[in-house]
Amino acid sequence: MLDREEALTMMFRRLERHRPLGAWDRKAVMGLPVLPKVLEAGNYLIREGETPSQVCILVSGFLYGHKMTGNGLRQIVSIHMQGDVLDLQTILAGPADHNVQALTRSELALIPWRAIEEAGLARPGLWAAMWAEALVEAAILREWVLNIGRRDALGRIAHLICELAVRLEGAGLGEGLSQSVPLTQEQLADAVGLTSVHVNRILQQMKSEGLIRREKRLVIIEDWKRMRSIADFNPSYLHRRQRALEPA
Amino acid sequence: MLDREEALTMMFRRLERHRPLGAWDRKAVMGLPVLPKVLEAGNYLIREGETPSQVCILVSGFLYGHKMTGNGLRQIVSIHMQGDVLDLQTILAGPADHNVQALTRSELALIPWRAIEEAGLARPGLWAAMWAEALVEAAILREWVLNIGRRDALGRIAHLICELAVRLEGAGLGEGLSQSVPLTQEQLADAVGLTSVHVNRILQQMKSEGLIRREKRLVIIEDWKRMRSIADFNPSYLHRRQRALEPA
DNA sequence: CGGTCGTTTGATTACGATCAAACGAAGTGG
């Protein structure tokens, strides 16, 4: 059962990350109405073209965003984890430009846009924090553009793995440097702009070089230092306050 | 000479695009202090790692954002034109994650973050509109990820050309469907994740097929319909209110 | 016990990268 207070606390913490907020802001957030929702793996939260009217907090589980070309090729454009706030293009009043689907069973807290609007008018700092949240998302996307546009297959995959490791750790899910996002190799491929066959081969290479270990669908980083260097990974684009993940 | 009122009007129009704003919002915007600045072609507005404290309105000219991999490969992550608002990661108080450089001589209006902050606290709708602006930027980046990750060279270049044509038209710069962004082929390559040699060959192919015409550094679309289809271009991700550009 | 889904392997192909050099236009300085 999803705990309303837990979800809102999670949201508040996330917003606080970007901008100092006060007790009144906290009160405004904690007073927001919440519609709990569980999404089974594979189900859609939104489809491209729909116009949702909520903001969504991901309380547990993983979601991913994707879009398709006209001839059916898929590209994953985002991976979301615990604590992420998905704004669902809501204030644009425009239709969604991509799909959001559950990677695993996920618990969500939906907040109607109307309520966000009222809270923001009363406590403008909340809107500023959400603006900041959108800026961070854009920063991640810029790094993805660089990653896909200018790194080779090995670097690309390594980079994604590093990013996920750091973000997982920031979300309190990091068992050391391991990675608990259960992406299939095909999904991994769709995230980095390669084919699943090629991803498979690169993963085997990484394993044979002692960079990673694999358990089922999980990838565990064995040699963070070398991984980081192969990935050309510099976590500053994630705009974290706290020091970035370092080798354990 | 840069006209203060012109710049602020431009900003207000842009913000209005996302969200209905009232007379008081207008007054707040028009009262913002403005620091005019001219950037010669090639000069930097910000460099990665710097922490600017302004918001910037591009009044005329073109800017582009880019970042580099560790081994010096460059990827262009955004192209900005007249009327665009660059937020410069300002509220994050974090350092910039990419460089912004002038493509052509550009006139800018800089607004200190402090002033934006005051205006936003008084008129929260302004912050909501800037949030929306950031969401649109993210939407464009998602499309770039798809473009670079999943389309072949021809499609990629065609798609970028289409996007620029539509955005130029929206910025009041569209002489029909022509394109007035003076990108070198190397810059074009860095925007779509290819080499300049290959871009050159694709452009020649496009020309020979009657898709485009070229004048100096400009690309002019000759056959919008076919271009759009080759690019697999659907402008909805730009989140415009008005109907998208159609064949003249 | 099939059946589905994802992973793995092998063989071949091709798209775009890389390397190298010439060319053209614009700008600079003697």
Place this chain on the structure above:
DNA sequence: CCACTTCGTTTGATCGTAATCAAACGACCG
């Protein structure tokens, strides 16, 4: 005004990474 440089475009030849095609394998599930 003409060498000379610089920057960008163009062309040609070759190479290599990743795509494609095809099939087998393994795990999980009803």
